[in-house]
Structures are given as structure tokens and as C-alpha cells.
Amino acid sequence: MTETKRCMTPDCCGEHYSRGICRRCYERLNKRVMRGRTTWVDLINEGLCKRVKSRLRRDNKVIIKEHIVYISLNPDYFIGENI
Numbered sequence: 205m206t207e208t209k210r211c212m213t214p215d216c217c218g219e220h221y222s223r224g225i226c227r228r229c230y231e232r233l234n235k236r237v238m239r240g241r242t243t244w245v246d247l248i249n250e251g252l253c254k255r256v257k258s259r260l261r262r263d264n265k266v267i268i269k270e271h272i273v274y275i276s277l278n279p280d281y282f283i284g285e286n287i
């Protein structure tokens with residue numbers, strides 16, 4: 205499923221970037237965090253953003269693992285490649 209996620213900020217229709225929000229909202233909140241006005245944990249508790257997921261990294265590992273399994277099960281994988 206490659207459904208495009210949307211920003212969770214009300215009245216914002218930006219495309220999801222990180223922490224459940226779009227890039228603009230992320231940078232806006234990031235500035236507040238950088239200035240020491242709040243923390244990401246506070247923002248999460250306020251429901252303004254989500255926890256960072258390390259899903260991408262895990263997905264990549266799974267993809268690489270599946271790819272290695274695929275190659276090992278398909279010895280002809282490299283045949284026909286013009287190197």
C-alpha cells in the first residue's frame with residue numbers, strides 16, 4: 205500500500221514528512237524545540253505530532269534480507285545481465 209499520508213495538523217493538507225506532520229509543520233515545531241520552548245515529548249503529549257518511527261530502517265533490512273533469499277533461491281538471477 206502506497207497511500208500518501210497527510211499532515212495530522214488540523215487545517216493543514218500538507219504531505220506527510222516526519223512525525224505525522226508535513227515538512228512546514230515539522231520545521232515550525234522544530235524551531236520551537238530548538239529555541240527550548242518545548243520538547244518533542246511535550247509536543248507528542250499535546251497531540252501535535254507523533255513519535256519518530258524507525259520503520260524505514262527496519263523495512264530496508266527486511267527488503268535486503270528478502271532480496272538475498274530471492275537471489276539464493278534463483279541462481280539464474282545474474283544470467284542475462286550485460287556487465
Ligand SMILES: [Zn+2]
Pocket residue numbers: 211212213216217218225226227228229230
Ligand atoms: Zn502540516
